[in-house]
Amino acid sequence: MSGPAIQVEQLVFAYPDGRQALFGVDFTVEPGERVALLGPNGAGKTTLVLHLNGILGSVAGGTGSGRIRIGGTGVHREHLTAIRRKVGLVFQDPDDQLFMPTVRDDIAFGPANLGLRGSELDDRVQEALVQVGMQDHADLAPHHLSFGQRRRVAVATVLAMRPEVLVLDEPSSNLDPAARRELADILAGLDVTLLMITHDLPYALQLCERSLLMDGGRIVADGKTRDLLGDAGLLAAHRLELPYGFNPLSVPGPERS
């Protein structure tokens, strides 16, 4: 596909109850980029990513304007199936994402909706399981897994659709340090465009070269993650804080030479 992986222009949106969440959002993400979406609670981050696959916005019947293009395809009603295949959304709570009786059924849900059947479907499921290292747990029920495992399966359910853009909503929240690191290893090894909402600033620095900082329904900063995290004044102005003792200038990041 030609064009940027994600192109958002002048995106404005208000919820049906009148609360406006987005006040003109513009940004572009090139294919293969890994971008963190930072910002305080209520900044509109989740609202924004729900626009990327047409769950919210004028396509879904809400009040809003603006233009979104994914890999050159506009988010329009007639393209929704294609858009939802291209944009894989991983929700914050894996219990929301895993709704089928077993892990295998759940991972098969997306590809089956794309029309895959039989051995093709099985291969796709197996491939996604291997990508997140959960191939030994395929026949378990989701509630028998640990939280970290459920988060990984949630990522696999989306990977099984072979998305061009992977969008994660707070992937590291509620994970213990080992599970957080395992997920980082998995995400770092994926060959997709990545957009990741997070409050975990070290995680953003570890995985994403570039960051967008969002506040009050607008993008207020866009640049190298290291530069953004190094700007104490900017962070303080938007209710972001680095963990105690963390110096963004002294740790290695994902920068490729």
Next chain:
Amino acid sequence: MSGDGLLVAVDSPVHRIPAQVKLVALFVFVLAVVSTPAAIFWAFGLYAAMLVAAVVVAKLPAPVVSRRLAVETPFIVFALLLPFVATGPRIDVLGLHLSQSGVLGAWNVLAKGTLGVIAAILLSATTAPRDLLAGLERLRLPATLVAILSFMVRYLSVVSDDLHRMRVARESRGYTGGRAGHLKAVAGGVGALFVRSFERGERVHLAMRSRGYTGRMPLLSVEGATRSQWLEGLTISLAAVAIAVAARVVAL
């Protein structure tokens, strides 16, 4: 509520029979038992013997089966009341003056209820919830109903965890209250739980639509049962039908 529902995880010939066969077998068996006249006692003896054999073949521990029989308790209470409240000719049993039709009615409820419950226990203890859903789907239960059941299976534990956390939170803050106070708190908790579950439902729906859901659930994909599997699974049920017919003929 454990995750695998009522399944007793052992490998046995009964476990291996496809779920749809077992569902049909249960249905036919219960119909046969219910249509047997109560006074034909030997028929119920045969039914019981076949069920016991099936329980043994399924390697179900007897304590598990007897514990699960507890769901029948309300019916037992009702059945034991019958001889005292029913009218008609009286007989004396162990010094008690009982109604004859009541005694027969009590036996009818007890025998048929117990046989039905044991058969249902046999099904639920040998079939994983997911297989049960796949079996229902295979039997052409409408897809929407299968989907509702499958969400219930999936989210029962999530919701009961929610309920548990709310109780812990209440008690951690020193809530004691009497029996009535507890009921009141639970009623309030149920309201909150409903709202939580409703919101979760909306988020699940978003997640489903994000993965291309358009209103049709994909099939749970099970292979059909072979002729021999049908025969194996339906053995007891077909025998039960034969017994029921014989009992009817004898009762004429």
